[in-house]
Amino acid sequence: MIKKAEAEVFKRISFGVIAAVFLILSVAGLGFAQEATPGQGLEISPPLVExxxxPGKTVSxxxxxxxxTQGTLIAKSDVDDFVAQGEEGQPKLLTEANAEPSPYSIKGWARAIPExxxxxxxxKATTITLDVPADASPGGHYGVVRYTAAPPELEGTGVALSAxxxxxxxxKVSGDVxxxxxxxxxxxxxxxKRKSFFEYGPITFVERVKNEGNVHFKPIGTVRITNMFxxxxxxxxxxxxxxxxLPASIRKFEQTLNSKWMFGRYNAEANIQYAGKNISGSLSFWVIPYKLIAVVLGGLIALFLAIRWxxxxxxxxxxxxxxxxPKKPKKK
Structure with missing residues (x-):
């Protein structure tokens, strides 16, 4: 009886260990699959709609x-507002968890979106319809249509497959824009590192553009660099x-001049066009390969001293x- 009881206990422990190992491997495998799969279950297009x-119109x-994925999914949607976050163009979603009033909201404009x-x-394609209020303020309004997905067996549990x-x-709503x-x-x-004196290239140019209006714009332009001649x-x-x-935000743009060997004083002029208007900025910078110059001068000085020696x-x-x-005696 004792041996039979011990065998039963051993059997239960073994089953528990195997189950635990299987669970760990399953979770690890799920994590790997999520990291390796773009969109983590769903792909969406287009990523941006303009x-x-x-006011008072309907747009779709x-x-x-x-x-x-390898299985069936049920995708459900939400419409949230967003604002600019930082200067890199990243959106900050205004969900219920971090709700903030937005003067550019579209959250209440969307009709019901079927799963x-x-x-x-x-x-599959889904048509999104927005009813623009008659009193919608002129200018920009911003939101995001989000989808979360779950297998049918998890529907209604509140558990999503992924983010x-x-x-x-x-x-852009017409009016006094x-x-x-x-x-x-x-x-x-x-x-x-921000600087205006360089030993060599490449050199990155940075423009910080502030939107002081009430609508988004898409700037385009060039940076022209000239040397001291x-x-x-x-x-x-x-x-x-x-x-x-976006309105009330600053966007940073960067470009890199990949020339490595440069010398002297340089001027750069940035010209940007937006909405039929222009803004510009200029700067100067120096490129002196002082270490190389020191090595060359040191070599020349060493060569001069060696030749002199x-x-x-x-x-x-x-x-x-x-x-x-010995001097030869003079003949008499």
Missing amino acids: LNTD FEIRLRNI VRLVSQEV SIGSLVLI KESAKFEEFFTTQSG GKEAGVLTINEKGGNV FLRKYVQRAISKASST
């Missing part, structure tokens, strides 16, 4: 979802990716040889 409309657009059922690798993904929505921008700063950096050393494109600057030795040897040679 619309122009009038299409969002496409793709299930990139989407997707089998593995299936793509949500979404399409950002930028709307104010479009105004300011060059907040224009400077140069290297390896993340007025010759063009490079032309760089500002905002190649087509990023927007050898010449001195040669002269001394010649004089010594001449003085040690």
Whole structure:
């Protein structure tokens, strides 16, 4: 009986250990799959929607979802507002957890969005409809249509397969729209450090553009660099990716001049166009490869001293040889 009881206990312990190991491996495998899969279950397109409309109008657009998992998913949506966060163009979602009043809200404009059922690798399109209020303020309004996904067996449990993904929505409502921008700063950096004196390239140019209006805009422009003789050393494109600057925010743009060997004083002029208007900024910087110059000068000085030493030795040897040679007696 004792041996039978011990065997039963051992069996239970063994089963528990195996179950624990299986659970650990399952969680680890799930984490790996999520990290390795873009969108963590869903793909969405387009990532950005830009619309122009009038107060009191209805606008619609299409969002496409793709299930990139091996099973069936139920995708549910939410519409939230967002504002600019930092200067890199990152959005900050204003969800219920961090709710803040936004003067650019679209949260209450969306009609009910049906859930989407997707089998593995299936793509479906959903039409999103927004009713713009008749008293909507002119200018920009911003939101995001977010989707979270879960397998059918988890539907209603509040458990999602992964973090949500979404399409950002930028709307321009007609009326008394104010479009105004300011060059907040224009400077140069290297390896993340702000400076105007460099030993060598590459050199990064940074423009901080402030939106002082009530609507987003997409700046474009160039940075033109000339050397101390007025010759063009490079032309760089500002905002190649087509990023927007939201109202009451600053957006930072960066471009890199990849020339390594430069010398002297340089001038740079940045010209930016937006909404048919222009802003500009200028700066100067120096590039002096002082370490290389020091090495070259040191080498030249060493060569000069060596030549001087050898010449001195040669002269001394010649004089010594001449003085040690016996003079022949003069013939009478």
